[in-house]
């Protein structure tokens with residue numbers, strides 16, 4: 001496990017850096033292809049999956065998460081996390097640990113029912129750092 005993950009992480013990081021320059025142009029309309037996220041300015045989290053957000057309220061994570069959300073999630077969940085109607089409105093996800101648990105399960109596994117993919121899994125596509133950055137952003141737009 002560890003031996004295969006290291007090179008994959010390195011590859012993803014290289015892709016993230018390469019994609020960083022072009023990501024801006026795809027931003028406005030919410031791209032269909034998953035977009036790599038540059039997480040080099042965040043504290044690395046290692047290979048163990050965490051259950052609660054290590055970046056909660058972290059300004060840099062929120063900055064990265066805002067653009068990562070708009071590039072990877074907004075096409076279904078709406079710009080600014082205001083649902084466009086085809087997916088749940090993520091502003092209503094519970095805050096803190098309760099919401100973290102729902103969030104990380106869903107972003108890693110996606111949602112497939114009866115062979116239909118409602119939401120693609122992001123494990124292996126986004127780094128754990130990028131996932132928690134998105135979660136940090138989502139908590140800033142939470143409504144009760």
Ligand code: HEC
Nearest residue numbers: 072073076086087088102103106107111118119120122134
């Ligand atoms: C292709 C459309 C699509 C994309 C892209 C997508 N989602 Fe989803 N998402 C859905 C749908 C549809 C559901 C509801 C699934 C169900 O009903 O089982 C969902 C459910 C969720 C849930 C659970 C919400 C709840 O109230 O239980 C979370 C959290 C979530 N998505 C986060 C994300 C994040 C973060 C991203 C970007 C990394 C993302 N999604 C990208 C379509 C999408």
